[in-house]
Amino acid sequence: MAKRKMSLAQKINVLRAGVMGANDGILSVAGIVVGVAVATSNSFSILISGLSGSLAGTISMCMGEYVSVSTQKDFEKMAIIAEKQHLEDDLDGVRQDMVNRYLAQEIDPQLANKAADELLGDDALDNVVQEKYGFNPKEFTSPHEAAIASFIAFPTGSILPMLAVTLSPVKMRIVATIVAVLIALAITGYVAAVLGDSNRVKSAIRNVVSGMMTMGVTFLIGQLFAR
Numbered sequence: 001m002a003k004r005k006m007s008l009a010q011k012i013n014v015l016r017a018g019v020m021g022a023n024d025g026i027l028s029v030a031g032i033v034v035g036v037a038v039a040t041s042n043s044f045s046i047l048i049s050g051l052s053g054s055l056a057g058t059i060s061m062c063m064g065e066y067v068s069v070s071t072q073k074d075f076e077k078m079a080i081i082a083e084k085q086h087l088e089d090d091l092d093g094v095r096q097d098m099v100n101r102y103l104a105q106e107i108d109p110q111l112a113n114k115a116a117d118e119l120l121g122d123d124a125l126d127n128v129v130q131e132k133y134g135f136n137p138k139e140f141t142s143p144h145e146a147a148i149a150s151f152i153a154f155p156t157g158s159i160l161p162m163l164a165v166t167l168s169p170v171k172m173r174i175v176a177t178i179v180a181v182l183i184a185l186a187i188t189g190y191v192a193a194v195l196g197d198s199n200r201v202k203s204a205i206r207n208v209v210s211g212m213m214t215m216g217v218t219f220l221i222g223q224l225f226a227r
Contacts, residue, residue: 009135009136009139009141010139010141010142010145012195013069013141013142013145013146014142014145014146014149015149015195016146016192016195016196017065017069017145017146017147017149017150017153018149018150018152018153019153019188019191019192019195020150020153020192021061021065021149021150021151021152021153021154021157022153022154022156022157022188023157023185023188023189023192023207024057024061024154024157025054025057025058025061025153025154025155025156025157025158026157026158026160026161026181026184026185026188026211027181027185027210027211027214028053028057028158029050029053029054029057029157029158029161029162030160030161030177030178030181030211030214030215031214031215031217031218032049032050032052032053032218033046033049033050033053033161033162033165033177034161034165034174034177034178034215034218034219035218035219035221036049036050037165037173037174037177038174038218038219041170043166046165046166047162047166050158050161050162050165050166051162053158054154054155054158054162055155057154057158058150058151058154058155058158061150061151061154062147062148062150062151062154063147064150065143065146065147065149065150066143066144066146066147067143068143068146069141069142069143069146069147070143072141073140073141073142073143076133076135076137076140076141077140079129079132079133080125080129080137083125083128083129083132084125087124087125087128091120094120094128095116095117095120098115098116098119098120098128098131098132099112099113099116102115102116119131125137126138157184157188160180160181160184161177161180161181164176164177164180164181165177174219178212178215181211181215182208182211182212185204185207185208185210185211186204186205186207186208187204188207189203189204189205189206189207189208190203190204192207
């Protein structure tokens with residue numbers, strides 16, 4: 001049996017889930033272990049809290065990705081069914097809607113009509129769906145692939161703060177963990193921007209700032225319990 005080849009859009013979907021899963025793993029578990037480390041110097045307690053957070057986060061992220069992408073896939077299927085029925089019931093109406101959308105974009109009327117005729121030729125359903133909704137009917141996003149990517153990425157990302165806080169000297173563990181986490185967040189923010197074709201520096205800074213705020217809140221909570 002031939003192995004299914006993933007399209008670029010499907011690969012990006014998996015990479016997105018992986019990068020976001022790793023980012024959340026780093027940030028969520030870092031917040032937990034920093035807060036606990038402030039409240040107690042017991043390495044075992046810190047490690048157990050981190051492991052618990054990692055397990056809970058992994059399951060939550062995995063199920064969240066599955067439900068989210070499944071909902072998207074259901075919408076895509078319903079859109080295809082609706083457009084198929086629309087084409088069967090009112091082909092002229094579909095054509096006029098398409099022409100009107102082009103005219104609204106100030107495209108020349110002659111060119112708009114020509115484009116509509118060509119799109120409604122071969123593979124009319126695929127062309128209409130892609131033109132109207134912006135996705136390829138032959139390339140559904142996979143909830144299973146997104147869930148698996150998140151399932152692997154979240155605990156992988158959570159390893160960094162747990163190692164930093166448990167392996168560092170007691171007096172340095174908070175600082176070492178914060179520095180390691182901020183570097184990792186800058187990297188995941190940058191990668192996320194590359195995948196989304198957005199501003200790399202802005203994304204990295206935003207990720208680092210959100211990480212600092214999260215760890216700051218948990219640090220203060222840990223201080224309260226430490227007293």
